[in-house]
Amino acid sequence: MDLESLTDILFALVLFLYALSTIWYLAFVAFQKKFLAQIASGQLWAGFCCHFILIIVTYFRIGHIPAHNLQYSLSLTVWALVAVYLFFQFSLNIRILGAIVTPISTLVLTFAFCLPKPDFVISKQFESIWVNVHVITSFIGNGAFALAACVGVLYLIQEKAIKGKRLGFFYNRLPALERLDQMEYACIAIGFPMLTIGIMTGCIYAQLHWGHYWNWDPKEVWSAMTWLFYAAILHGRMAMGWRGRRLAYLAIIGIFLVMFTFLGVNFLLKGHHGDFTKF
Amino acid sequence: MQIILIGLNHKSAPIHIRETLAFSKEDTRQAMNELMQMPFFLEMCIFSTCNRVEILVVSDLSAETVRQQVMDKWIEYLSNHREIDITDLRPMFYIHQNLNAVRHLFRVASGLDSMIIGEPQILGQIKESYRLAVRRKSTGVLINRLLHRTFSVAKRVRSETGIGDHAVSISYAAIELGRKIFGSLHNKSVLLIGAGEMAELAVDHLIRHHAGTIYVVNRTFERGLQLAKRFKGTAIRFDELLDQIVHVDIVISSTGASACILTKTQMKKVMKRRKHRPIFFIDIAVPRDIDPDINQLENAYLYDIDDLQDVIDINVNERKKEALRAERIIDEAVVRFEEWLKNLDVVPTIKALRHKLDQITRFEIQKTCQSIQNENIEQLYPAFEKMGNAIVNKFLHDPIRFLKGEGFHKDRSACLDLTRKLFCLDILD
Numbered sequence: 001m002d003l004e005s006l007t008d009i010l011f012a013l014v015l016f017l018y019a020l021s022t023i024w025y026l027a028f029v030a031f032q033k034k035f036l037a038q039i040a041s042g043q044l045w046a047g048f049c050c051h052f053i054l055i056i057v058t059y060f061r062i063g064h065i066p067a068h069n070l071q072y073s074l075s076l077t078v079w080a081l082v083a084v085y086l087f088f089q090f091s092l093n094i095r096i097l098g099a100i101v102t103p104i105s106t107l108v109l110t111f112a113f114c115l116p117k118p119d120f121v122i123s124k125q126f127e128s129i130w131v132n133v134h135v136i137t138s139f140i141g142n143g144a145f146a147l148a149a150c151v152g153v154l155y156l157i158q159e160k161a162i163k164g165k166r167l168g169f170f171y172n173r174l175p176a177l178e179r180l181d182q183m184e185y186a187c188i189a190i191g192f193p194m195l196t197i198g199i200m201t202g203c204i205y206a207q208l209h210w211g212h213y214w215n216w217d218p219k220e221v222w223s224a225m226t227w228l229f230y231a232a233i234l235h236g237r238m239a240m241g242w243r244g245r246r247l248a249y250l251a252i253i254g255i256f257l258v259m260f261t262f263l264g265v266n267f268l269l270k271g272h273h274g275d276f277t278k279f
Numbered sequence: 280m281q282i283i284l285i286g287l288n289h290k291s292a293p294i295h296i297r298e299t300l301a302f303s304k305e306d307t308r309q310a311m312n313e314l315m316q317m318p319f320f321l322e323m324c325i326f327s328t329c330n331r332v333e334i335l336v337v338s339d340l341s342a343e344t345v346r347q348q349v350m351d352k353w354i355e356y357l358s359n360h361r362e363i364d365i366t367d368l369r370p371m372f373y374i375h376q377n378l379n380a381v382r383h384l385f386r387v388a389s390g391l392d393s394m395i396i397g398e399p400q401i402l403g404q405i406k407e408s409y410r411l412a413v414r415r416k417s418t419g420v421l422i423n424r425l426l427h428r429t430f431s432v433a434k435r436v437r438s439e440t441g442i443g444d445h446a447v448s449i450s451y452a453a454i455e456l457g458r459k460i461f462g463s464l465h466n467k468s469v470l471l472i473g474a475g476e477m478a479e480l481a482v483d484h485l486i487r488h489h490a491g492t493i494y495v496v497n498r499t500f501e502r503g504l505q506l507a508k509r510f511k512g513t514a515i516r517f518d519e520l521l522d523q524i525v526h527v528d529i530v531i532s533s534t535g536a537s538a539c540i541l542t543k544t545q546m547k548k549v550m551k552r553r554k555h556r557p558i559f560f561i562d563i564a565v566p567r568d569i570d571p572d573i574n575q576l577e578n579a580y581l582y583d584i585d586d587l588q589d590v591i592d593i594n595v596n597e598r599k600k601e602a603l604r605a606e607r608i609i610d611e612a613v614v615r616f617e618e619w620l621k622n623l624d625v626v627p628t629i630k631a632l633r634h635k636l637d638q639i640t641r642f643e644i645q646k647t648c649q650s651i652q653n654e655n656i657e658q659l660y661p662a663f664e665k666m667g668n669a670i671v672n673k674f675l676h677d678p679i680r681f682l683k684g685e686g687f688h689k690d691r692s693a694c695l696d697l698t699r700k701l702f703c704l705d706i707l708d
Contacts, residue, residue, distance in 0.1 A: 162459060163574060165586050167593065172444075176462035178557065241554030244578045 003061045010054040011075075015109050017047030018078075022102040029099045029173060037095040041086075044102060048086060051079045064126035065135045074112035076135070077262075078105045080143030084187070088147065092183055094175050100150045130205040138198030142258050144191030145230070148184050149255035152248035155180040159245055181243050184251055192230050199223055218269035222261040229257055280421060280623075280692055281345040284380035285353050285372055286326075286333030289394045292371040299363050302327035304411060310356065311415045317352060319345075321692075322419040324412040324426070326387075328404045330394055335384065337421045339691070346374055381425060381616050385609045388433040390442060397442035397598045402433045420692040424619065432612045439608065442601040445594035450481040452590045453561045453582065454488060457529060460559050460580055466491040470527040472520070473497065473534030474506055478563050481531050482510055494527060496520050498534070521545060525552045531561045532568040543572040550576055561587075622705065623695050625682050631704040633675060640667035 024040030055076065058066040066072040085101045088094065158174040161167055174180070202223075203213045214220060233250050236242035242250070266273055287297065302310065307325045314320050322337035334353055338345050350372070358365040375383045383392070388405050390397045409426045412418045418426070437443050446452040457464055468491040471482055482493060493512030497503030500516055507514035515523050520540070524530060534540060550558075560581040562569045567583050574581040582590075621627060644663045648656050682698065699705050 158459070162456065162580055165582070165589065167590060171459065176458060177460050179462040241556065243555055244557065246577065 003057060007054060007057055007061065010050055010057065011113060014047050014051045014054055015106070015113055017043050017050060018082075018102060018106045018109060021047060021098070022106050025095075025099040025102050029096060032173065037098070040098055040102070041089060041095070044082065044098065045086065048079070048082050051075075051082070055079060065132050067135050067139070068126065071112045071115045071117075073262075074108055074115075076139050077142060077146075078109050078112075080139040081105060081146050082143075084140060084143040084147050084190070088183060088187070092179070092186075094151075094179065094183060096173055096175070097147075097150060097154065100153065101147070104146075104150075125209065128205060128208070130201045130208065134198055134201040134205060137194045137201065141191045141194030141198055142262060144187045144194060145251070145258050146255055148187035148191065148251040151180055151184040151187060152251035155184065155248040156245065159248075177244070181247065184247055185237060185243075188230060188233055188251065188254075192227075192234055195223075195227055195230065199227060217273075218265050219261070219273040222257075222265050222269075226254075226257050226261045229254055280321075281338050281340060281342055282377050282380045282421065282425070283336045283338060283345055283349045284333060284375045284383055285336075285350055286331055287368075287371045287373065288331035288333075288392065291373060292368070296363075296368060296371065297330065297332060299361055300327075300332045300357065301329070302332060306360075307408070307411055308415060310360075311412065311417045314352065314356060315415075315417050319348060320352075322422045323417050324409060324422055326405055326408045328401065331387070331392075333387075335380065335422065335425075337419065337692075342376070346376060350374060377620075378613055378617055381428075382609060382613050384425065384429050385432045385612055386606075388429045389436040389605055389609065390433075391436075391602055391605055391609075395447050396595070396602055397447075399437070399443055402430070402437075406430065420623070420696040424696075425616070428612065428616055432609060435612075436605045436608050440601040440604045442598055442605050444601075445597050447591050447594050447598065449477055449563070449584070449587050449591065450484045452587045452594070453481050453531075454484050456580075456582060456590070457485075457559055458488075460557055461528065464488040464490050464529075467528040468492045468494065468526065469512075469529045469531065470494045470496065470515075470523055471506065471510075471512075472530065472532040472540070472568065473536075473564065474502065475533035475563065478531050478533035479506075479509075481561060481563070485529065486510065490529070494523055496523065521549060524549050524558070527558070528556070529559045529561070530569075531563065533563040534568050536564070536568055537566060539570045540568050541573070542570045543576065546570070546573045546576060546579060550579060619705070622699070623692055625695065628695050628698055628704065629675075629679055629682060632678065632698070632702055633671070635702060635704065636671045636675065637668075640671055643667075 021040050021043035024036055024043060028036035028040055055066060058072070062068075065076075067076050081101060082105055085097065089098065154174055155177065157170050158177055158180065161171040161174075162177065202220075206215060207213045233242065233247070233254065236250075237247065287300070289297070292300075302325055307327065310325060311323065314323060319338045319340045320336055321339055324335045326333045326335070336349050338349060340348055354365050354369060354372075386392045388402050390399065390401055393401055405426075409418070409422075412422070446455045454464070457467070461467055464485060466489070467485075469482060469485050471478060471493065474497065486493065493507070493510040494515050495503045495507040495510065495512055496515045496517055496519075497506065498517055500514065503514040503516075506512075524541070524546075532540070555578045557578045557580065560569050560573065560579070562581060562583040565584060569581060569583075571581065571583065573579050622631070641664075644660070644667055648660060648663065653659075678698070682694065
């Protein structure tokens, strides 16, 4: 079996496991039985590991980190989101979050799966440690911000229930407000240094490759804006106690900013990252 | 054997009657001593809680007469020992026989028959009553089995349905909300404004959930000091109220003030000073102490007594829904108990015993025939079978005579149960 068909099979397997995990997580939300969440999380772990193998195999097939077209970029985004979620599930154990993360992952990955197969060009210019670090940290940063936004949505639902005194379906199923708030903060606090390292390594690579640290490329400008936005959130939290509903709204606005920086810039403003989302 | 359950509860009798009839531990012991003298009281157990007084009896009277006889005896006993005219109260007693009694007991232990549906104390009280009866040796095979069944049914109902979920008292509803806001109440500081039974109860619950320091504010500082002492907390002067709210997480208010003691404008400033950390107000006072608009402030949550009552009403409805699922579990358990009960009779036991021995014999004959290397073995088969049957018949002769005989007047069920256990006739469950 050649590497190409192996990656195809792995891709399908990953998608299948994520979809299965989604079903179990939704069943857990409906019936609230612990074993359902355990099955779901087991399948998610399996899917995540296969996904990791898929990325490694693709890495060896094309010779650098697979992020140079839309299919690979989306796949890596999903992987980063699941990685950050599993990390938090391990430490904070907010299971219901899986019911948001897995459907999103499944949908995005299905979309990526349907995209035409990329022609692969082995490009020497990406064979640099700086690119690898740049890609991994940026994607994990984005994953963490995406998770923060998911938690933000849960916070708003729960807050509305408690404030509005209508303790409905989700009230019993969602964790306490303070726990959600802390988790949201933790996601941003992890995403921010990742984004920082991502931008810094990107600058170093730009210096090596183009001879300038900063080229005022649209991607660079929007990344800097995203960075400033999250820096402001963290500052507001520490200095003025921004939390609760405000933090939730900011995290949700933040993810739109991140998405625009990640995809919107490439589609609308071009720039030197444009190739990475070509399909 | 007949199982009879006679009792009254909060639905059938008013509180003053239940109070008069309630059994203390000493009363229960005395009643058991006296009633067990009756020849037709083979086994018995008395359950007495603030909401019910019930007696469970196993008797060998015929199905038609047993209700009347046990009831008469019970009424007679109560008339002799209680300063109340029991004969008038006769209609207040309900009486359940056999499977109805079993079902009733399952329902009571699961909290389905309680005043507050799904309340958990009843199971403990039944266990306690049973323990007392066991110590008095007034229980036998039937009640032992029935009560153990009851405990496992109640446990199953509790774990498989949400009957015990959702708070149904004001103070618990408040605690539950607090936990949904703060996650854990551990080390959360509490400020009690004013005093009052319900507010103090809420503080007690909070302390049980490991809340942090308790602060008490009262118009009269001395009263505040007394309360603070009770909760091992700190008393605060009334004019320090706003400064204190900056530092606490939960505020319980229950003063007799005719106007709000805390307004939205005041609280807005306080929120800034406390860096918008969440705060939970529980306003139990009528008229209300805390400006309802405070709930609109970010990270401030305010529930007044009506809001809490609404939460409770919803929760009670939830419990009622869960009760339907509980009934199904109970139905299933009653059917299984019925099966066991049916088998605990002479004929089924003898049948089961014979069946078991027949099977063993047939199996062993076959095994032996297969192992013998002889062409004519087929012809010998009927002879072997005949011998096997003869052995089984001889072997069973004495046990059957014993089981059918009248030699064990009081311990019939016990003998049958022992037989079934000795020969492993019941599929273990």
